Amino acid sequence: MLITKIYQPSELKTAASELQKGELIAFPTETVYGLGADATNQQAVKRVYLAKGRPSDNPLIVTVASLEMVQQYVAEISSAAKKLIDEFWPGPLTLIFKIKPGSLSKAVTGGLETAAFRMPANEITRKLIELTGVPLVGPSANSSGKPSPTTAQHVFHDLEGRIAGIVDDGPTQVGVESTIIDMSTDQPAVLRPGAVTVVQLEAVLQQPVSSEVHQVGAKEIPKAPGMKYKHYAPDAQVLMVRADQWPAALAWAAKQSEKIGVMAPTEILQQKLPQQCLPFDLGNDVVSASQRLFAGLRNFDDRQKVNWILAAAYPETGLGLAYMNRLKKSSGNQFFK
Numbered sequence: 258m259l260i261t262k263i264y265q266p267s268e269l270k271t272a273a274s275e276l277q278k279g280e281l282i283a284f285p286t287e288t289v290y291g292l293g294a295d296a297t298n299q300q301a302v303k304r305v306y307l308a309k310g311r312p313s314d315n316p317l318i319v320t321v322a323s324l325e326m327v328q329q330y331v332a333e334i335s336s337a338a339k340k341l342i343d344e345f346w347p348g349p350l351t352l353i354f355k356i357k358p359g360s361l362s363k364a365v366t367g368g369l370e371t372a373a374f375r376m377p378a379n380e381i382t383r384k385l386i387e388l389t390g391v392p393l394v395g396p397s398a399n400s401s402g403k404p405s406p407t408t409a410q411h412v413f414h415d416l417e418g419r420i421a422g423i424v425d426d427g428p429t430q431v432g433v434e435s436t437i438i439d440m441s442t443d444q445p446a447v448l449r450p451g452a453v454t455v456v457q458l459e460a461v462l463q464q465p466v467s468s469e470v471h472q473v474g475a476k477e478i479p480k481a482p483g484m485k486y487k488h489y490a491p492d493a494q495v496l497m498v499r500a501d502q503w504p505a506a507l508a509w510a511a512k513q514s515e516k517i518g519v520m521a522p523t524e525i526l527q528q529k530l531p532q533q534c535l536p537f538d539l540g541n542d543v544v545s546a547s548q549r550l551f552a553g554l555r556n557f558d559d560r561q562k563v564n565w566i567l568a569a570a571y572p573e574t575g576l577g578l579a580y581m582n583r584l585k586k587s588s589g590n591q592f593f594k
């Protein structure tokens with residue numbers, strides 16, 4: 258079994274040399290931790306799927322440190338896409354482009370004629386990519402199906418012994434994965450909501466952006482292949498609680514004979530809770546709730562095991578759309594009623 262080493266940001270050179278040898282190194286980003294491998298090394302990329310237990314038809318994001326790295330694979334970046342890059346890179350926006358045929362291995366693209374590119378805000382990781390000298394594939398560094406990792410410890414929990422190392426830069430800031438926008442067709446479309454919102458994208462593009470983020474059945478060929486897989490699922494059953502439903506939800510919890518995880522805003526947790534409740538504080542708004550969502554789901558899987566989690570729902574606008582997209586998946590769309 259591999260020994261998974263924790264690298265401090267001062268040890269990037271060693272981490273980069275591991276990547277150059279085809280080893281897997283997890284890296285921090287502003288959204289969630291990513292699982293890095295040399296995107297030009299097919300063997301290394303294949304090991305990413307193995308380490309995560311990820312279905313191999315689900316393509317990977319190519320993580321870059323410069324626009325030049327994108328231009329190696331993409332023949333033409335439209336002026337609209339250029340505007341988005343100028344405005345939001347480095348940052349939590351992933352763009353999908355048509356690629357030069359054969360320029361990336363099938364292991365990266367899942368056989369598609371397009372690929373997803375992202376330049377993370379985290380400077381340490383951009384430095385790591387520069388030192389390695391090639392783009393890194395960077396799916397979230399969790400076991401497939403589990404909540405994405407927002408700390409190095411989450412990565413270690415899921416992937417210890419399967420990867421060579423983790424660059425630890427503390428907890429991530431955004432907490433939910435990047436917005437994905439498809440720029441490979443005439444009509445820009447958001448495939449996954451994130452911290453860069455549809456309103457922000459439309460303001461920069463000066464045109465409507467479609468954002469029909471939908472779940473597809475296993476038989477359809479999904480637009481974003483990842484859409485068909487179960488995601489973010491803790492072992493417990495999550496029930497989403499709308500703001501006005503907290504009194505009823507806590508009354509329900511008071512009648513249970515087992516412990517109930519309660520992921521709620523600070524003001525809810527300040528009341529006297531039924532003794533069955535194990536509180537997890539989501540903070541005061543949807544920004545802090547997004548930061549802490551995955552850590553909360555993991556807490557009730559790994560530390561305080563429960564069968565039920567009550568988790569705060571937020572209005573589906575702005576960042577709330579991204580938060581609710583993840584929470585709905587983790588709950589199988591179940592609201593407390």
Ligand code: TXA
Pocket residue numbers: 286288289290291292315316317318351353366369371372373375377395396397398433434435437448480481482483484
């Ligand atoms: O914030 C993030 O984007 C994080 C950090 C680590 O950078 N990464 C991340 O990667 O969330 P991953 O692999 O967990 O999610 C990437 C999603 C998948 O659902 C995949 O199906 C989709 O991007 N994707 C990748 N290439 C695509 C393509 N050519 N067309 C459509 N969807 C694509």
Ligand code: MG
Pocket residue numbers: 396397405
């Ligand atoms: Mg993922």
